[in-house]
Amino acid sequence: MNPQQKEDIRQRYLRVDTSNVADVLDERGLLDQGLAPEFAPYPASAGRLAGWAYTIRGQMTQYPLGGDADKMAACQGLSPGEVSVWSGDGEGICYFGELIAIGMKERGCVGALVDGGVRDVRWIAGQDYPVYARYRTPVQSIGRWKVNGCQVAVSLRGATSKFVTVNPGDFILADEDGAIVIPAVHVEPVLLAAEGLTEKERLIRVELESGLSLARALEKFGHV
Template structure:
Protein backbone atom coordinates (compact mmCIF):
# COMPACT_ATOMS: atom_id res chain seq x y z
CA UNK A 1 0.00 0.00 0.00
CA UNK A 2 1.45 3.33 -1.00
CA UNK A 3 1.54 6.27 1.36
CA UNK A 4 0.28 8.83 -1.16
CA UNK A 5 -2.46 8.79 -3.76
CA UNK A 6 -4.44 11.15 -5.94
CA UNK A 7 -7.60 12.30 -4.14
CA UNK A 8 -10.88 11.24 -5.67
CA UNK A 9 -13.27 13.90 -6.90
CA UNK A 10 -16.51 14.50 -5.01
CA UNK A 11 -18.48 13.04 -7.91
CA UNK A 12 -16.28 9.94 -8.09
CA UNK A 13 -16.53 9.39 -4.35
CA UNK A 14 -20.33 9.54 -4.55
CA UNK A 15 -20.42 7.08 -7.46
CA UNK A 16 -18.12 4.57 -5.80
CA UNK A 17 -20.00 4.76 -2.51
CA UNK A 18 -23.30 3.94 -4.20
CA UNK A 19 -21.70 0.97 -5.96
CA UNK A 20 -20.14 -0.30 -2.74
CA UNK A 21 -23.61 -0.39 -1.18
CA UNK A 22 -24.49 -3.09 -3.75
CA UNK A 23 -21.68 -5.50 -2.82
CA UNK A 24 -21.09 -7.53 0.33
CA UNK A 25 -18.27 -7.30 2.85
CA UNK A 26 -17.58 -10.99 2.25
CA UNK A 27 -16.77 -10.45 -1.42
CA UNK A 28 -14.69 -7.37 -0.63
CA UNK A 29 -12.73 -9.36 1.97
CA UNK A 30 -12.10 -12.12 -0.59
CA UNK A 31 -10.83 -9.59 -3.12
CA UNK A 32 -8.48 -8.03 -0.58
CA UNK A 33 -7.12 -11.53 0.13
CA UNK A 34 -6.57 -12.05 -3.61
CA UNK A 35 -4.64 -8.79 -3.81
CA UNK A 36 -2.44 -9.67 -0.85
CA UNK A 37 -4.11 -7.48 1.77
CA UNK A 38 -5.51 -9.97 4.32
CA UNK A 39 -5.75 -7.80 7.44
CA UNK A 40 -8.32 -5.09 6.74
CA UNK A 41 -11.27 -6.77 8.43
CA UNK A 42 -12.35 -5.16 11.69
CA UNK A 43 -13.12 -6.98 14.92
CA UNK A 44 -16.35 -8.95 15.15
CA UNK A 45 -17.25 -6.98 18.28
CA UNK A 46 -18.54 -4.12 16.09
CA UNK A 47 -22.29 -4.54 15.68
CA UNK A 48 -25.16 -2.51 14.14
CA UNK A 49 -27.43 -0.87 16.69
CA UNK A 50 -30.49 -1.61 14.51
CA UNK A 51 -30.90 -4.69 12.36
CA UNK A 52 -32.93 -2.68 9.84
CA UNK A 53 -29.96 -0.33 9.33
CA UNK A 54 -27.17 -2.86 8.95
CA UNK A 55 -25.55 -1.67 5.73
CA UNK A 56 -23.34 1.37 5.30
CA UNK A 57 -20.59 2.52 2.99
CA UNK A 58 -18.67 5.74 3.07
CA UNK A 59 -15.37 7.54 3.33
CA UNK A 60 -13.68 7.64 6.71
CA UNK A 61 -13.73 10.90 8.65
CA UNK A 62 -11.69 10.09 11.72
CA UNK A 63 -12.20 11.42 15.25
CA UNK A 64 -9.81 10.49 18.05
CA UNK A 65 -10.28 10.93 21.78
CA UNK A 66 -9.18 9.68 25.17
CA UNK A 67 -10.38 9.20 28.71
CA UNK A 68 -9.46 12.38 30.58
CA UNK A 69 -11.20 14.29 33.38
CA UNK A 70 -12.12 17.91 32.62
CA UNK A 71 -14.51 20.59 33.80
CA UNK A 72 -17.27 22.30 31.89
CA UNK A 73 -20.60 21.41 30.39
CA UNK A 74 -19.41 20.12 27.04
CA UNK A 75 -16.52 19.20 24.78
CA UNK A 76 -15.86 22.06 22.32
CA UNK A 77 -13.29 19.95 20.46
CA UNK A 78 -15.96 17.35 19.69
CA UNK A 79 -18.21 20.07 18.25
CA UNK A 80 -15.36 21.35 16.08
CA UNK A 81 -14.58 17.84 14.90
CA UNK A 82 -18.09 16.89 13.80
CA UNK A 83 -18.61 20.24 12.05
CA UNK A 84 -16.11 19.19 9.39
CA UNK A 85 -18.08 16.18 8.13
CA UNK A 86 -19.15 16.21 4.48
CA UNK A 87 -21.41 14.26 2.12
CA UNK A 88 -20.78 10.54 1.91
CA UNK A 89 -18.50 10.34 4.94
CA UNK A 90 -18.66 7.97 7.90
CA UNK A 91 -17.53 9.32 11.24
CA UNK A 92 -14.95 6.89 12.63
CA UNK A 93 -14.44 7.26 16.39
CA UNK A 94 -11.37 5.86 18.16
CA UNK A 95 -9.79 6.17 21.56
CA UNK A 96 -11.30 4.38 24.47
CA UNK A 97 -12.47 0.95 23.50
CA UNK A 98 -14.32 -0.47 26.51
CA UNK A 99 -14.19 2.76 28.51
CA UNK A 100 -17.85 2.50 29.50
CA UNK A 101 -19.00 5.91 28.25
CA UNK A 102 -20.96 6.82 25.14
CA UNK A 103 -19.19 8.85 22.49
CA UNK A 104 -22.38 10.46 21.17
CA UNK A 105 -26.15 10.22 21.07
CA UNK A 106 -29.16 11.29 19.05
CA UNK A 107 -28.56 15.04 18.79
CA UNK A 108 -24.96 14.81 17.57
CA UNK A 109 -26.01 12.04 15.19
CA UNK A 110 -28.75 14.27 13.83
CA UNK A 111 -26.31 17.13 13.33
CA UNK A 112 -23.86 14.84 11.53
CA UNK A 113 -26.61 13.49 9.32
CA UNK A 114 -27.63 17.01 8.29
CA UNK A 115 -24.03 17.60 7.21
CA UNK A 116 -24.21 14.61 4.86
CA UNK A 117 -22.68 12.00 7.18
CA UNK A 118 -23.96 8.55 6.16
CA UNK A 119 -23.14 6.55 9.29
CA UNK A 120 -20.80 6.07 12.22
CA UNK A 121 -18.25 3.45 13.26
CA UNK A 122 -17.41 3.66 16.95
CA UNK A 123 -14.70 1.96 18.97
CA UNK A 124 -16.69 2.85 22.06
CA UNK A 125 -20.27 3.33 23.17
CA UNK A 126 -23.50 4.99 22.07
CA UNK A 127 -26.80 5.93 23.66
CA UNK A 128 -30.23 7.18 22.47
CA UNK A 129 -30.42 4.05 20.34
CA UNK A 130 -34.21 4.14 20.01
CA UNK A 131 -34.18 7.69 18.65
CA UNK A 132 -31.24 7.14 16.32
CA UNK A 133 -33.10 4.12 14.96
CA UNK A 134 -35.84 6.46 13.74
CA UNK A 135 -33.34 8.55 11.77
CA UNK A 136 -32.30 5.95 9.17
CA UNK A 137 -28.72 6.55 10.30
CA UNK A 138 -26.61 3.37 10.48
CA UNK A 139 -24.23 2.99 13.42
CA UNK A 140 -21.81 0.15 14.15
CA UNK A 141 -20.46 0.30 17.68
CA UNK A 142 -18.76 -1.73 20.41
CA UNK A 143 -21.34 -1.30 23.17
CA UNK A 144 -24.22 0.77 24.50
CA UNK A 145 -24.07 2.99 27.57
CA UNK A 146 -26.29 5.72 29.07
CA UNK A 147 -23.18 7.33 30.64
CA UNK A 148 -22.21 10.55 28.86
CA UNK A 149 -18.66 11.42 27.87
CA UNK A 150 -18.75 15.00 29.20
CA UNK A 151 -16.14 15.40 31.91
CA UNK A 152 -14.80 11.90 31.24
CA UNK A 153 -13.76 11.49 27.60
CA UNK A 154 -12.68 14.20 25.19
CA UNK A 155 -11.74 14.59 21.54
CA UNK A 156 -8.06 15.38 21.00
CA UNK A 157 -7.71 15.20 17.19
CA UNK A 158 -9.64 14.61 14.00
CA UNK A 159 -8.85 13.75 10.41
CA UNK A 160 -5.70 11.92 11.50
CA UNK A 161 -4.84 8.21 11.10
CA UNK A 162 -6.36 6.12 13.89
CA UNK A 163 -6.28 2.48 14.94
CA UNK A 164 -9.28 0.21 15.41
CA UNK A 165 -9.30 -3.41 16.63
CA UNK A 166 -8.96 -5.90 13.78
CA UNK A 167 -10.27 -9.35 12.93
CA UNK A 168 -6.98 -10.99 11.91
CA UNK A 169 -4.59 -8.36 13.22
CA UNK A 170 -4.54 -6.62 16.57
CA UNK A 171 -5.03 -3.21 14.98
CA UNK A 172 -6.20 -1.82 11.65
CA UNK A 173 -4.97 1.61 10.63
CA UNK A 174 -7.75 3.86 9.31
CA UNK A 175 -6.81 7.00 7.43
CA UNK A 176 -9.08 9.88 6.46
CA UNK A 177 -10.58 9.05 3.08
CA UNK A 178 -10.33 5.27 3.31
CA UNK A 179 -13.50 3.37 2.40
CA UNK A 180 -15.55 1.75 5.17
CA UNK A 181 -18.06 -0.98 4.27
CA UNK A 182 -20.27 -2.63 6.88
CA UNK A 183 -23.13 -5.11 6.71
CA UNK A 184 -24.59 -8.04 8.65
CA UNK A 185 -21.30 -9.95 8.28
CA UNK A 186 -19.19 -7.20 9.85
CA UNK A 187 -16.98 -4.28 8.91
CA UNK A 188 -14.09 -4.04 6.48
CA UNK A 189 -11.78 -1.23 5.38
CA UNK A 190 -10.56 -0.59 1.85
CA UNK A 191 -7.62 1.83 1.47
CA UNK A 192 -8.65 4.68 -0.79
CA UNK A 193 -6.02 3.85 -3.41
CA UNK A 194 -7.47 0.34 -3.68
CA UNK A 195 -11.12 1.39 -3.65
CA UNK A 196 -11.63 1.23 -7.42
CA UNK A 197 -9.86 -2.05 -8.30
CA UNK A 198 -11.33 -3.80 -5.24
CA UNK A 199 -14.83 -2.64 -6.15
CA UNK A 200 -14.54 -3.76 -9.77
CA UNK A 201 -13.45 -7.25 -8.73
CA UNK A 202 -16.12 -7.42 -5.99
CA UNK A 203 -18.75 -6.54 -8.57
CA UNK A 204 -17.48 -9.41 -10.75
CA UNK A 205 -17.83 -11.81 -7.82
CA UNK A 206 -21.31 -10.48 -7.09
CA UNK A 207 -22.42 -11.13 -10.67
CA UNK A 208 -20.90 -14.61 -10.48
CA UNK A 209 -22.81 -15.37 -7.28
CA UNK A 210 -26.07 -14.25 -8.90
CA UNK A 211 -25.48 -16.67 -11.79
CA UNK A 212 -24.60 -19.49 -9.37
CA UNK A 213 -27.79 -18.97 -7.36
CA UNK A 214 -29.83 -19.04 -10.55
CA UNK A 215 -28.19 -22.30 -11.63
CA UNK A 216 -28.69 -23.92 -8.22
CA UNK A 217 -32.32 -22.80 -8.09
CA UNK A 218 -33.00 -24.41 -11.46
CA UNK A 219 -31.58 -27.71 -10.25
CA UNK A 220 -27.89 -27.71 -11.15
CA UNK A 221 -25.87 -29.76 -8.64
CA UNK A 222 -22.87 -28.54 -6.67
CA UNK A 223 -20.37 -30.65 -8.68
CA UNK A 224 -21.67 -29.07 -11.89
CA UNK A 225 -21.50 -25.60 -10.32
CA UNK A 226 -17.88 -26.14 -9.27
CA UNK A 227 -16.98 -27.40 -12.72
CA UNK A 228 -18.69 -24.42 -14.37
CA UNK A 229 -17.55 -21.62 -12.06
CA UNK A 230 -14.60 -22.95 -10.08
CA UNK A 231 -14.12 -21.98 -6.44
CA UNK A 232 -17.06 -20.07 -4.97
Protein backbone atom coordinates (compact mmCIF):
# COMPACT_ATOMS: atom_id res chain seq x y z
CA MET A 1 0.00 0.00 0.00
CA ASN A 2 1.52 3.32 -1.03
CA PRO A 3 1.52 6.44 1.20
CA GLN A 4 -1.42 8.06 -0.62
CA GLN A 5 -3.57 4.94 -0.23
CA LYS A 6 -2.72 4.81 3.47
CA GLU A 7 -3.64 8.45 3.91
CA ASP A 8 -6.93 7.97 2.06
CA ILE A 9 -7.81 5.15 4.44
CA ARG A 10 -6.83 7.27 7.43
CA GLN A 11 -9.06 10.13 6.30
CA ARG A 12 -11.98 7.75 5.80
CA TYR A 13 -11.54 6.35 9.30
CA LEU A 14 -11.81 9.89 10.66
CA ARG A 15 -15.41 9.90 9.37
CA VAL A 16 -16.58 6.75 11.19
CA ASP A 17 -17.21 6.21 14.90
CA THR A 18 -15.37 3.83 17.20
CA SER A 19 -18.76 2.38 18.16
CA ASN A 20 -19.45 1.28 14.58
CA VAL A 21 -15.94 -0.08 14.20
CA ALA A 22 -16.37 -2.04 17.44
CA ASP A 23 -19.61 -3.57 16.14
CA VAL A 24 -17.92 -4.60 12.90
CA LEU A 25 -15.00 -6.14 14.79
CA ASP A 26 -17.47 -8.14 16.89
CA GLU A 27 -19.09 -9.47 13.73
CA ARG A 28 -15.67 -10.62 12.54
CA GLY A 29 -14.99 -12.43 15.82
CA LEU A 30 -12.51 -9.81 17.10
CA LEU A 31 -14.15 -9.29 20.46
CA ASP A 32 -11.37 -7.74 22.55
CA GLN A 33 -9.98 -4.81 20.54
CA GLY A 34 -11.34 -1.98 22.68
CA LEU A 35 -8.96 -0.20 25.04
CA ALA A 36 -9.57 0.52 28.72
CA PRO A 37 -12.13 3.25 29.46
CA GLU A 38 -9.45 5.29 31.24
CA PHE A 39 -8.00 6.30 27.86
CA ALA A 40 -9.22 9.87 27.31
CA PRO A 41 -8.30 12.89 25.18
CA TYR A 42 -5.87 15.46 26.61
CA PRO A 43 -7.11 18.12 26.50
CA ALA A 44 -10.77 17.12 26.38
CA SER A 45 -11.12 19.09 23.13
CA ALA A 46 -8.30 17.16 21.40
CA GLY A 47 -10.63 15.71 18.77
CA ARG A 48 -10.49 12.41 16.91
CA LEU A 49 -7.36 10.34 16.57
CA ALA A 50 -6.77 8.04 13.59
CA GLY A 51 -3.56 6.61 12.23
CA TRP A 52 -1.20 3.71 11.74
CA ALA A 53 0.48 2.40 14.88
CA TYR A 54 4.14 3.15 15.52
CA THR A 55 4.91 1.43 18.81
CA ILE A 56 7.23 2.57 21.60
CA ARG A 57 7.91 0.50 24.72
CA GLY A 58 9.55 1.43 28.01
CA GLN A 59 10.04 0.31 31.59
CA MET A 60 10.82 1.66 35.03
CA THR A 61 14.61 2.05 35.23
CA GLN A 62 16.72 4.24 37.51
CA TYR A 63 19.32 6.22 35.63
CA PRO A 64 21.03 9.63 35.91
CA LEU A 65 19.19 12.78 34.92
CA GLY A 66 20.11 14.24 31.57
CA GLY A 67 17.69 12.88 29.00
CA ASP A 68 16.60 9.63 27.38
CA ALA A 69 18.51 9.21 24.12
CA ASP A 70 16.62 6.01 23.33
CA LYS A 71 13.31 7.87 23.52
CA MET A 72 14.53 10.55 21.15
CA ALA A 73 15.92 7.92 18.75
CA ALA A 74 12.61 6.04 18.78
CA CYS A 75 10.69 9.21 17.91
CA GLN A 76 12.99 9.83 14.93
CA GLY A 77 11.51 6.77 13.23
CA LEU A 78 8.00 8.19 13.01
CA SER A 79 6.48 8.76 9.57
CA PRO A 80 3.51 10.77 8.24
CA GLY A 81 0.11 9.32 9.09
CA GLU A 82 1.37 7.34 12.07
CA VAL A 83 0.21 7.45 15.69
CA SER A 84 2.87 6.98 18.35
CA VAL A 85 1.65 4.19 20.65
CA TRP A 86 3.35 4.24 24.06
CA SER A 87 3.39 1.26 26.42
CA GLY A 88 5.16 0.32 29.63
CA ASP A 89 4.98 -0.03 33.38
CA GLY A 90 5.50 3.60 34.38
CA GLU A 91 2.55 4.18 36.71
CA GLY A 92 2.39 7.82 37.72
CA ILE A 93 5.05 8.73 35.15
CA CYS A 94 4.73 11.11 32.22
CA TYR A 95 5.92 9.41 29.03
CA PHE A 96 6.13 12.65 27.07
CA GLY A 97 5.15 16.30 27.05
CA GLU A 98 4.98 19.35 24.81
CA LEU A 99 8.44 19.32 23.24
CA ILE A 100 8.38 15.67 22.17
CA ALA A 101 4.84 16.21 20.86
CA ILE A 102 6.15 19.07 18.70
CA GLY A 103 8.99 16.89 17.42
CA MET A 104 6.61 14.05 16.56
CA LYS A 105 4.25 16.42 14.78
CA GLU A 106 7.16 17.80 12.73
CA ARG A 107 7.74 14.28 11.42
CA GLY A 108 4.12 14.01 10.27
CA CYS A 109 2.94 11.95 13.25
CA VAL A 110 -0.79 12.59 13.62
CA GLY A 111 -1.22 11.97 17.34
CA ALA A 112 -0.36 9.80 20.31
CA LEU A 113 -1.96 6.95 22.25
CA VAL A 114 -0.38 6.58 25.68
CA ASP A 115 -0.87 3.69 28.10
CA GLY A 116 0.54 5.93 30.79
CA GLY A 117 0.79 9.63 31.53
CA VAL A 118 1.26 12.92 29.70
CA ARG A 119 1.96 16.44 30.88
CA ASP A 120 2.10 19.97 29.43
CA VAL A 121 -1.53 19.43 28.47
CA ARG A 122 -2.28 23.15 28.10
CA TRP A 123 0.65 23.60 25.71
CA ILE A 124 -0.06 20.44 23.73
CA ALA A 125 -3.55 21.86 23.20
CA GLY A 126 -2.01 24.64 21.12
CA GLN A 127 -0.36 22.15 18.77
CA ASP A 128 -3.56 20.73 17.22
CA TYR A 129 -2.11 17.32 18.02
CA PRO A 130 -4.58 14.81 19.51
CA VAL A 131 -3.31 12.83 22.48
CA TYR A 132 -5.23 10.03 24.20
CA ALA A 133 -3.77 8.78 27.47
CA ARG A 134 -4.77 6.95 30.65
CA TYR A 135 -3.85 9.85 32.92
CA ARG A 136 -1.97 13.14 33.23
CA THR A 137 0.85 13.76 35.69
CA PRO A 138 3.53 16.40 36.25
CA VAL A 139 6.15 13.73 37.10
CA GLN A 140 8.77 13.37 34.36
CA SER A 141 10.14 10.06 33.11
CA ILE A 142 13.78 11.16 33.14
CA GLY A 143 15.67 9.14 35.73
CA ARG A 144 12.66 6.87 36.32
CA TRP A 145 11.30 5.33 33.10
CA LYS A 146 13.28 4.57 29.97
CA VAL A 147 12.40 3.57 26.42
CA ASN A 148 13.75 0.09 25.62
CA GLY A 149 12.25 -0.67 22.22
CA CYS A 150 10.23 0.57 19.26
CA GLN A 151 8.31 -0.99 16.40
CA VAL A 152 7.70 -4.17 18.41
CA ALA A 153 4.45 -5.76 19.56
CA VAL A 154 3.21 -4.03 22.72
CA SER A 155 0.40 -4.61 25.20
CA LEU A 156 -2.07 -1.87 26.14
CA ARG A 157 -4.73 -2.15 28.82
CA GLY A 158 -8.00 -3.40 27.42
CA ALA A 159 -11.72 -2.85 27.94
CA THR A 160 -12.93 -6.47 27.82
CA SER A 161 -9.57 -8.18 28.30
CA LYS A 162 -6.61 -7.38 30.52
CA PHE A 163 -4.48 -6.34 27.56
CA VAL A 164 -4.81 -5.66 23.84
CA THR A 165 -1.82 -6.40 21.61
CA VAL A 166 -0.82 -3.64 19.23
CA ASN A 167 1.56 -4.47 16.40
CA PRO A 168 3.38 -1.95 14.21
CA GLY A 169 1.09 -1.12 11.30
CA ASP A 170 -2.17 -1.83 13.12
CA PHE A 171 -4.70 1.00 12.98
CA ILE A 172 -5.66 3.19 15.94
CA LEU A 173 -9.00 5.01 16.17
CA ALA A 174 -10.15 7.09 19.12
CA ASP A 175 -13.04 9.49 19.67
CA GLU A 176 -15.54 10.57 22.34
CA ASP A 177 -16.48 6.94 23.03
CA GLY A 178 -12.94 5.66 23.60
CA ALA A 179 -10.10 4.01 21.71
CA ILE A 180 -9.90 0.82 19.65
CA VAL A 181 -7.26 -1.15 17.74
CA ILE A 182 -7.87 -2.60 14.28
CA PRO A 183 -5.33 -5.33 13.33
CA ALA A 184 -3.53 -4.50 10.09
CA VAL A 185 -4.97 -7.41 8.11
CA HIS A 186 -8.52 -6.27 8.92
CA VAL A 187 -8.11 -2.51 8.36
CA GLU A 188 -9.69 -2.26 4.90
CA PRO A 189 -12.62 -4.70 5.25
CA VAL A 190 -13.50 -3.26 8.67
CA LEU A 191 -13.48 0.25 7.21
CA LEU A 192 -15.80 -0.72 4.36
CA ALA A 193 -18.28 -2.36 6.74
CA ALA A 194 -18.10 0.56 9.20
CA GLU A 195 -18.80 3.01 6.38
CA GLY A 196 -21.85 0.97 5.41
CA LEU A 197 -23.08 0.96 9.00
CA THR A 198 -22.47 4.71 9.26
CA GLU A 199 -24.59 5.37 6.16
CA LYS A 200 -27.35 3.10 7.48
CA GLU A 201 -27.45 5.06 10.75
CA ARG A 202 -27.53 8.34 8.80
CA LEU A 203 -30.59 7.17 6.89
CA ILE A 204 -32.30 6.09 10.10
CA ARG A 205 -31.70 9.53 11.63
CA VAL A 206 -33.20 11.18 8.53
CA GLU A 207 -36.30 8.99 8.86
CA LEU A 208 -36.62 9.71 12.58
CA GLU A 209 -36.32 13.45 11.97
CA SER A 210 -39.11 13.11 9.38
CA GLY A 211 -41.41 11.65 12.00
CA LEU A 212 -40.97 7.90 11.55
CA SER A 213 -41.10 6.01 14.84
CA LEU A 214 -38.02 4.15 16.03
CA ALA A 215 -39.88 0.84 15.84
CA ARG A 216 -40.85 1.46 12.18
CA ALA A 217 -37.32 2.62 11.35
CA LEU A 218 -35.86 -0.56 12.76
CA GLU A 219 -38.40 -2.58 10.81
CA LYS A 220 -37.29 -0.81 7.66
CA PHE A 221 -33.52 -0.83 8.20
CA GLY A 222 -32.99 -3.71 10.59
CA HIS A 223 -30.79 -3.93 13.65
CA VAL A 224 -27.95 -1.43 14.10
